[in-house]
Amino acid sequence: MKSLTRYIIARLLLTIPMVFILLSIVFVVLRIMPGDPVSSMLGGHAPEKVIEQKKVELGLNRPMAIQYLNYLWQVCRLDLGESMVFKQRVTKAIAEKLPATIELSIFGIIITLFLGVFLGAYAADKRRMARDYIIRLYGIVVYCIPVYWMGLMLQLIFGIWLDFLPIAGRTGPRVFASTFEKTGFYILDTILVKDFSALGDVLVHLTLPAFTLGLVLSGIFLRLTRANMLDVLKADYIVAAEARGIKHRRIVYKHALKNAFIPILTMMGLQVALLMAGAVLTETTFSWPGMGRLLLERIYLRDYPTIQGVIIVIALVVATASLIVDIIYAIVDPRVRY
Amino acid sequence: MARILEIEDLSVHFPINIGTVRAVEGVDLQLEQGEVMGLVGESGCGKSTLGFSILRLLRPPGEIVGGRILYHGQDIVRMGEKEILSLRGNRIAMIFQDPLTSLNPLFRIDKQFIETLLTHEKGLAKGEAFNRAEKMLEDLGISPERLLEYPHQMSGGMRQRIMIGLGLILNPDLLIADEPTTSLDVIVEAQFLDLLNGLRRQYDLTILLITHNLGNVAQLADRITVMYGGSIAEVGPAEAIFENPLHPYTQGLLSSIPNIKLDQPKLVTMPGSPPDLVNPPQGCVFHPRCSHTMDICRHEKPYVSKEDGHLVRCWMYR
Numbered sequence: 001m002k003s004l005t006r007y008i009i010a011r012l013l014l015t016i017p018m019v020f021i022l023l024s025i026v027f028v029v030l031r032i033m034p035g036d037p038v039s040s041m042l043g044g045h046a047p048e049k050v051i052e053q054k055k056v057e058l059g060l061n062r063p064m065a066i067q068y069l070n071y072l073w074q075v076c077r078l079d080l081g082e083s084m085v086f087k088q089r090v091t092k093a094i095a096e097k098l099p100a101t102i103e104l105s106i107f108g109i110i111i112t113l114f115l116g117v118f119l120g121a122y123a124a125d126k127r128r129m130a131r132d133y134i135i136r137l138y139g140i141v142v143y144c145i146p147v148y149w150m151g152l153m154l155q156l157i158f159g160i161w162l163d164f165l166p167i168a169g170r171t172g173p174r175v176f177a178s179t180f181e182k183t184g185f186y187i188l189d190t191i192l193v194k195d196f197s198a199l200g201d202v203l204v205h206l207t208l209p210a211f212t213l214g215l216v217l218s219g220i221f222l223r224l225t226r227a228n229m230l231d232v233l234k235a236d237y238i239v240a241a242e243a244r245g246i247k248h249r250r251i252v253y254k255h256a257l258k259n260a261f262i263p264i265l266t267m268m269g270l271q272v273a274l275l276m277a278g279a280v281l282t283e284t285t286f287s288w289p290g291m292g293r294l295l296l297e298r299i300y301l302r303d304y305p306t307i308q309g310v311i312i313v314i315a316l317v318v319a320t321a322s323l324i325v326d327i328i329y330a331i332v333d334p335r336v337r338y
Numbered sequence: 339m340a341r342i343l344e345i346e347d348l349s350v351h352f353p354i355n356i357g358t359v360r361a362v363e364g365v366d367l368q369l370e371q372g373e374v375m376g377l378v379g380e381s382g383c384g385k386s387t388l389g390f391s392i393l394r395l396l397r398p399p400g401e402i403v404g405g406r407i408l409y410h411g412q413d414i415v416r417m418g419e420k421e422i423l424s425l426r427g428n429r430i431a432m433i434f435q436d437p438l439t440s441l442n443p444l445f446r447i448d449k450q451f452i453e454t455l456l457t458h459e460k461g462l463a464k465g466e467a468f469n470r471a472e473k474m475l476e477d478l479g480i481s482p483e484r485l486l487e488y489p490h491q492m493s494g495g496m497r498q499r500i501m502i503g504l505g506l507i508l509n510p511d512l513l514i515a516d517e518p519t520t521s522l523d524v525i526v527e528a529q530f531l532d533l534l535n536g537l538r539r540q541y542d543l544t545i546l547l548i549t550h551n552l553g554n555v556a557q558l559a560d561r562i563t564v565m566y567g568g569s570i571a572e573v574g575p576a577e578a579i580f581e582n583p584l585h586p587y588t589q590g591l592l593s594s595i596p597n598i599k600l601d602q603p604k605l606v607t608m609p610g611s612p613p614d615l616v617n618p619p620q621g622c623v624f625h626p627r628c629s630h631t632m633d634i635c636r637h638e639k640p641y642v643s644k645e646d647g648h649l650v651r652c653w654m655y656r
Contacts, residue, residue: 237441242426244454244457
């Protein structure tokens with residue numbers, strides 16, 4: 001376990017150069033992109049003089065290298081700066097939106113794992129039976145569907161036709177904003193103030209977005225789980241366990257699944273990035289006030305500091321998630337030593 | 339002596355796309371209480387399939403298509419799922435070829451023992467199960483502290499001993515050992531066979547030792563069954579088989595063992611190759627490779643001839 005601690009520290013240190021490399025790329029790409037915050041704020045018809053004045057105000061008139069070094073120095077002091085479009089600290093904008101995205105992602109991944117892993121294991125156990133084919137078909141279909149289309153269809157079916165699930169926002173109008181001041185994680189907040197009708201409201205609003213995200217990713221996990229399970233079920237230790245009289249269900253869902261889960265974990269670490277990408281689209285479809293929507297809005301406005309800040313935070317979330325996956329890895333598989 | 343296992347006219351087939359593999363065809367085999375029966379034959383002769391059939395562990399498409407397997411008089415072939423589960427590991431144990439892959443790598447050794455015990459003795463306390471596992475490890479010559487380790491922390495020989503321990507923890511009376519020493523080196527193999535011999539007395543075991551290694555059976559077996567092409571060629575007491583082999587296949591098998599004392603310039607080999615079990619030869623399955631082939635061998639399957647306890651399926655002895 002001592003070596004695990006060392007490994008974690010090394011990984012954390014590695015995220016520092018990663019953030020700076022990423023930051024440099026984003027910094028340059030944003031400035032190569034056509035448009036800038038000034039013209040997006042003032043429109044195309046503002047007088048030359050006003051535009052110049054605004055540029056000086058925002059520091060955009062200085063050479064790019066100077067702007068870059070200034071920004072790096074700022075980030076080193078853990079300051080993400082101020083939005084160029086609104087009077088708002090970038091950290092504050094992110095702090096408001098990040099919990100929404102994390103809440104959505106966590107529930108998305110829970111749904112993905114449940115559907116993907118259990119359906120995959122079940123399909124492998126019932127290999128070549130009708131149930132297996134049906135589950136595999138489901139896996140391919142959800143894998144092919146684009147996230148936003150899945151979101152729109154779920155909205156249409158459950159929100160409009162069946163009319164029993166809300167299709168936008170994190171809460172209904174009757175829940176007071178003051179309920180959510182503590183953490184920004186609505187589920188946690190409602191539990192903290194013991195407002196259970198608000199909790200219900202929050203969960204109901206979370207359902208469709210979380211399922212949209214979860215269903216789409218479940219296809220990959222389903223196929224991966226099934227393939228791994230088929231391999232593991234052929235292993236000698238499975239036959240040996242059978243020879244000891246252990247029940248079939250226990251062998252499949254305990255002995256085999258635990259072994260098949262190791263590559264799935266690896267995949268999970270890699271898919272967190274995809275999950276975040278999916279979250280951006282899901283948030284847009286469901287008017288979910290999270291990081292994805294913030295990013296999209298600010299890209300339209302060319303709000304350089306906010307875009308850079310959001311991307312750093314998303315990168316940190318991905319890095320943290322893959323670190324957590326590595327730690328779980330070491331716990332599940334005794335053969336892994338860091 | 340009581341008869342513990344009686345296999346009658348057992349046939350196991352594997353339907354595959356090019357036809358049906360007749361892996362085991364019309365096999366009869368009896369095991370007496372307390373004996374070690376060596377089941378020998380070359381790769382693909384059906385000896386492992388026979389071993390797997392006894393616990394009904396055949397993987398699809400493998401299927402028992404005929405015959406009976408009587409264990410203390412009860413037919414295993416016709417048992418329900420529940421009954422067969424309560425036999426496996428509890429009354430009949432089985433160990434396998436490769437100890438390195440036969441233990442689940444993610445479960446600690448003690449967990450595997452406790453799980454096996456609790457599967458068959460419901461309501462047993464975990465602490466009690468752990469104590470029994472400790473005692474078992476002592477019997478196997480492994481320090482009980484190693485119960486807290488994972489399989490990858492142990493050597494191959496140790497893992498095979500753990501496999502035996504998991505097999506014997508519930509005091510079964512029959513052990514099926516499917517090539518248990520194939521993947522061990524010669525020194526560990528010798529130690530393992532010694533251990534097996536000791537455990538056999540201590541646990542009052544009947545053992546079906548499946549192997550292609552005639553040295554193994556010479557060391558342990560009381561009786562030997564020789565299988566060829568899915569059928570039994572010869573059964574007899576170990577000394578009789580080694581000193582007076584009747585079946586031409588057994589004779590060929592024995593003469594192909596290199597002998598350091600004889601000045602042999604070349605290893606004696608048997609001509610031909612094992613039969614195609616999808617289209618087995620007509621008559622005696624061995625006739626295409628046999629040096630004594632007669633006309634009748636090509637048309638009719640030989641039946642059993644007997645010479646006090648020594649059985650052979652060959653037309654030469656009718």
